[in-house]
Amino acid sequence: xxxxxxxxxxxxxxxxxxxxxxxxxxxxxxxxxxxxxxxxxxxxxxxxxxxxxxxxxxxxxxxxxxxxxxxxxxxxxxxxxxxxxxxxxxxxxxxxxxxxxxxxxxxxxxxxxxxxxxxxxxxxxxxxxxxxxxxxxxxxxxxxxxxxxxxxxxxxxxxxxxxxxxxxxxxxxxxxxxxxxxxxxxxxxxxxxxxxxxxxxxxxxxxxxxxxxxxxxxxxxxxxxxxxxxxxxxxxxxxxxxxxxxxxxxxxxxxxxxxxxxxxxxxxxxxxxxxxxxxxxxxxxxxxxxxxxxxxxxxxxxxxxxxxxxxxxxxxxxxxxxxxxxxxxxxxxxxxxxxxxxxxxxxxxxxxxxxxxxxxxxxxxxxxxxxxxxxxxxxxxxxxxxxxxxxxxxxxxxxxxxxxxxxxxxxxxxxxxxxxxxxxxxxxx
Amino acid sequence: xxxxxxxxxxxxxxxxxxxxxxxxxxxxxxxxxxxxxxxxxxxxxxxxxxxxxxxxxxxxxxxxxxxxxxxxxxxxxxxxxxxxxxxxxxxxxxxxxxxxxxxxxxxxxxxxxxxxxxxxxxxxxxxxxxxxxxxxxxxxxxxxxxxxxxxxxxxxxxxxxxxxxxxxxxxxxxxxxx
Ligand code: SF4
Numbered sequence: 001x002x003x004x005x006x007x008x009x010x011x012x013x014x015x016x017x018x019x020x021x022x023x024x025x026x027x028x029x030x031x032x033x034x035x036x037x038x039x040x041x042x043x044x045x046x047x048x049x050x051x052x053x054x055x056x057x058x059x060x061x062x063x064x065x066x067x068x069x070x071x072x073x074x075x076x077x078x079x080x081x082x083x084x085x086x087x088x089x090x091x092x093x094x095x096x097x098x099x100x101x102x103x104x105x106x107x108x109x110x111x112x113x114x115x116x117x118x119x120x121x122x123x124x125x126x127x128x129x130x131x132x133x134x135x136x137x138x139x140x141x142x143x144x145x146x147x148x149x150x151x152x153x154x155x156x157x158x159x160x161x162x163x164x165x166x167x168x169x170x171x172x173x174x175x176x177x178x179x180x181x182x183x184x185x186x187x188x189x190x191x192x193x194x195x196x197x198x199x200x201x202x203x204x205x206x207x208x209x210x211x212x213x214x215x216x217x218x219x220x221x222x223x224x225x226x227x228x229x230x231x232x233x234x235x236x237x238x239x240x241x242x243x244x245x246x247x248x249x250x251x252x253x254x255x256x257x258x259x260x261x262x263x264x265x266x267x268x269x270x271x272x273x274x275x276x277x278x279x280x281x282x283x284x285x286x287x288x289x290x291x292x293x294x295x296x297x298x299x300x301x302x303x304x305x306x307x308x309x310x311x312x313x314x315x316x317x318x319x320x321x322x323x324x325x326x327x328x329x330x331x332x333x334x335x336x337x338x339x340x341x342x343x344x345x346x347x348x349x350x351x352x353x354x355x356x357x358x359x360x361x362x363x364x365x366x367x368x369x370x371x372x373x374x375x376x377x378x379x380x381x382x383x384x385x386x387x388x389x390x391x392x393x394x395x396x397x398x399x400x401x402x403x404x405x406x407x408x409x410x411x412x413x414x415x416x417x418x419x420x421x422x423x424x425x426x427x428x429x
Numbered sequence: 430x431x432x433x434x435x436x437x438x439x440x441x442x443x444x445x446x447x448x449x450x451x452x453x454x455x456x457x458x459x460x461x462x463x464x465x466x467x468x469x470x471x472x473x474x475x476x477x478x479x480x481x482x483x484x485x486x487x488x489x490x491x492x493x494x495x496x497x498x499x500x501x502x503x504x505x506x507x508x509x510x511x512x513x514x515x516x517x518x519x520x521x522x523x524x525x526x527x528x529x530x531x532x533x534x535x536x537x538x539x540x541x542x543x544x545x546x547x548x549x550x551x552x553x554x555x556x557x558x559x560x561x562x563x564x565x566x567x568x569x570x571x572x573x574x575x576x577x578x579x580x581x582x583x584x585x586x587x588x589x590x591x592x593x594x595x596x597x598x599x600x601x602x603x604x605x606x607x
């Protein structure tokens with residue numbers, strides 16, 4: 001019998017039931033909740049007389065999409081979530097002032113570990129696979145069952161392994177790599193599969209970069225993206241796990257049990273040479289419409305947005321600030337930056353990065369999803385163009401009738417300075 | 430919750446089209462609603478089907494008969510909810526989009542796939558008249574009747590889907606079992 005992939009190991013370790021065919025019910029280590037998708041689940045559970053949670057310690061809750069609330073409707077979504085968290089004694093609830101974009105905040109709090117199973121009513125839950133976890137976005141009924149029983153049903157996942165060799169060129173980042181992969185395999189290229197990201201380029205990446213990579217796994221239809229837990233993972237998690245292990249080495253040895261077997265059976269294995277990837281951006285309304293920035297040069301933009309669960313982390317802000325230092329953004333451009341969490345905001349303050357953004361002419365917002373899904377803090381008008389570090393360029397995503405070009409924080413910063421899409425190499429050289 | 434097979438019985442709405450998508454079933458602008466019941470007035474509001482008027486054609490319907498690839502588009506569960514809020518708990522189609530079909534069973538509703546020629550014969554034989562259908566999960570038969578004319582059509586769903594329907598959906602199933 002062939003060995004197991006990471007997700008096969010995780011599934012087998014969390015096995016609860018096999019109710020039919022390849023349907024597997026697995027136990028959950030964490031259920032994440034935000035105010036857009038959870039209130040419907042809460043109301044439905046209450047209507048069925050099942051206003052309970054399986055384990056308040058394993059449910060983490062944040063208000064992040066529209067915060068502070070912008071109108072009565074979003075205020076009510078927050079209220080339903082807040083009241084529910086209180087009456088069910090959920091201690092890890094993050095409200096305005098302590099809240100940030102879910103997929104940046106929860107990893108920063110140490111809520112995800114190698115080998116974990118995580119669900120959330122949010123398609124970018126795949127981000128948490130960066131820690132060697134199986135993390136999947138789910139619909140409302142699945143979320144309700146997760147909240148109530150701590151289980152979820154999935155098809156036993158097939159795995160696609162993507163090996164990234166070579167070296168990323170200067171000015172090319174994890175975002176460019178994942179855009180390259182999306183452009184190559186297409187928006188349905190890994191539907192219902194798990195992607196394991198492997199190879200020397202991934203091994204060298206920070207946790208922040210790995211999260212950027214796994215974040216967009218859903219853009220090729222994948223259920224989860226997964227990176228292998230290693231020294232980098234343990235170092236990131238050490239403040240949260242130091243009581244559980246004698247040393248980082250002991251933690252690392254323990255994490256290794258989640259690595260795939262050498263003879264694991266993959267549905268597909270694909271090799272990519274990172275050295276060939278230039279800075280990339282998207283055109284049109286699908287994330288697999290990908291082109292080198294050089295071919296999109298001079299496309300004028302009205303707004304530049306730096307933030308989101310894809311690229312709103314400290315590393316992203318550092319890269320952008322480096323490009324912006326001592327310069328001013330173009331008069332024709334509105335620059336908006338949303339540090340993804342209060343922790344990132346604080347760090348950016350301490351490093352003078354917030355000052356750099358403000359000096360360059362950026363508006364700095366509180367941590368929120370806001371503009372990413374066109375709900376607040378930077379919605380664009382019909383006919384406008386936004387250069388954005390987010391993950392989706394669907395029609396109307398950042399505002400009805402608007403166009404979004406996805407790119408790295410470096411390219412976004414360079415674009416803000418020029419007023420049109422351009423290659424960051426011009427500015428950071 | 431008491432779910433019996435006669436939950437799947439009543440007046441049929443015929444929608445003579447392929448590829449009716451989730452945006453037509455429930456437009457995206459209503460996704461901010463925080464209860465399933467709130468979706469009720471918007472079902473099929475944007476359906477692109479000449480002669481169809483949701484204000485008059487939906488009243489009292491309990492089932493839909495339609496053609497191929499029903500429920501394609503986004504994965505939103507709001508689509509089955511909008512049906513359920515209107516009392517429609519059964520869709521009979523030539524085929525379904527995968528996620529929509531699973532969402533139906535997760536909600537304890539019935540999604541029945543029939544071969545295209547059987548769907549064609551239902552449209553030919555019944556779509557002009559006020560029709561009722563009853564699904565009998567035990568015998569695996571659909572009973573159609575209109576103006577004294579009746580027809581029995583066999584159907585099958587998987588054991589797991591049958592268990593979900595009997596339990597009243599994945600939530601009730603999981604709450605009883607795990
Ligand atoms: S930042 Fe954007 S993509 Fe990420 S969770 Fe928020 S809305 Fe979704």
